[in-house]
Amino acid sequence: MNDPRKRHCHVCGKPLTCDCYYADYGLVKLDGCGHTYIEFDACPDCLNKVLVAMKQVLIFDKEEKPMPNQFTEIERKFLIGSFPTDLPLKEEFQVYQAYLSIDPEVRIRRNEKDGKDTAYYLAIKSSGEMVRKEIEIPISKEHFYALAEMVTQPFITKDFRIYQLPNDLLLECSHVDKGCDTEFMYAEIEFPSVQDAENFQPLPNFTADVTNDSSYKMKNFWKATRL
Secondary structure (H helix, E strand, C coil): CCCCCCECCCCCCCEECCHHHHHHHHHHHEEECCCEEECCCHHHHHHHHHHHHHHHHHCCCCCCCCCCCCCEEEEEEEEEECCCCCCCEEEEEEEEECCCCCCCCEEEEEEEEEEEEEEEEEEECCCCCCCCEEEEECCCCHHHHHHCCCCCCCCEEEEEEEEECHHHHHEEEECCCCCCCCCCCEEEEEEHHHHHHHHCCCCCCCCEEEECCCCCCCHHHHHHHHC
């Protein structure tokens, strides 16, 4: 039977041709604050992957048990006044991101270089400070823009640069909302272990360690400046 809606999986792009919308199209609802939700379609294979990822994020309790390495983000965040000038620059591009849900944190992101889109992502993150769960899924251009239609506020913009640090670490620097009243700059470093993160000595151009300051989480920045 032909379906006039011609839905596609928002993860892999595969056409969804089943008759039963709820059972076979895989409607996923994330109820973030009791009165809002987002929806997207998924084929059975991708639906299972997304649901497993969501379960791993949402049931995680950092006080009861440690995270497995898979999907674990161990990251420190610092404020900076300018981009570094004494470190090797690996990559530079623009980032546009928005939030479909604050709790749980569900984000879409588009990367752009030289005026052309280069990548699209859907990310789901748990609560937490230095250590938390993050599942980031590449999605197609078509499905990024389908999800973007749910966003009514201006996207967060970032001038984004990645620098090489010793010990195979990367320094990711962002100039957020450049030219706007809301602009600020920050740097993040992801570590292979909690011990490595705790032992890291901030660089001279870091002006403050805001790893544990929830006001500098981008979902809260979104809430404070867009909602």
